[in-house]
Amino acid sequence: MNIFKSRIRNFMFGRIDGAMVDAEGSIDPAAEFRQLLWSQANATIRGGEAEISYNLHGEGLSLRGFADTSRGVLDNAGDLPLQPANRVGIDAGDKRGVWRSGVSVLRALQQDRLATFETTVTPAYTQLDANLSWTQRIGTTRLTWFAIAKNLLNEDIRLATSVIKSVAPQPGRSLIIGMRTRF
Structure with a gap:
């Protein structure tokens, strides 16, 4: 368990002000970048x-x-921008010889502690992931074959710490199958 309190002088933070800029940083309402x-x-x-x-x-x-x-709060100026959501989670795994498996559930609560210039509350989400792997030896080489399933509930996951959370959510349901080794 860890409890902390940090006071920071001259904490640096960015804020998107709504202006659009081109690749050189010049204001252009038709540009694709935010200032x-x-x-x-x-x-x-x-x-x-x-x-x-x-x-x-x-x-x-x-x-x-x-x-x-x-x-986090800015002294006498309200909440810090891009604060993480409160989270709670559980992981369960099993190792049996060359087999490994696991499942994890993460619950992130709604994050509505916004800086004065922020406008997007981050909704709560539940992320369910699972994995399975099998390791074999070929001579002195270890090969691990694996399958990783992420976001099995296909939730709309938006990270409160992302400056692009309103336009770019985390990936939906996905499956990764592969093999890894060291040499």
Whole structure:
């Protein structure tokens, strides 16, 4: 468990002001880039995180539960921009010889602590991921064959810490199949 409070002098942060600019940075309403302005102010960030785990690296069943939260304010000027959402999650895994499998669930709460110039509240989401792998030895080489399924619920996931969250969500449901080795 960790609880923290940090006071930062001249904290640097960016804000998108709505102006559109071209590749050279000149204002152009028809351009495709948004202007990002940088500022500094004193800030305070408070938060905490907790984790409990069982058998994370051993054979058999493993479990991990975690949660984290943080809150940042610009001294006398409201909330920090791009604050992360409060999160809670659980991971479960199993190792049996050459086989490994796992499932994880992450719940991120709505993030509505916005800086004065931010306009987009980040909605809550639940992310469900799963994985399965098998490792084989060929001579001195280890090959691991794997399948990773991400965002199995096909949620519209938008990260509160992203400056493009309103236009670019995280990928939807996906499946990655592959093989990895070291040499």
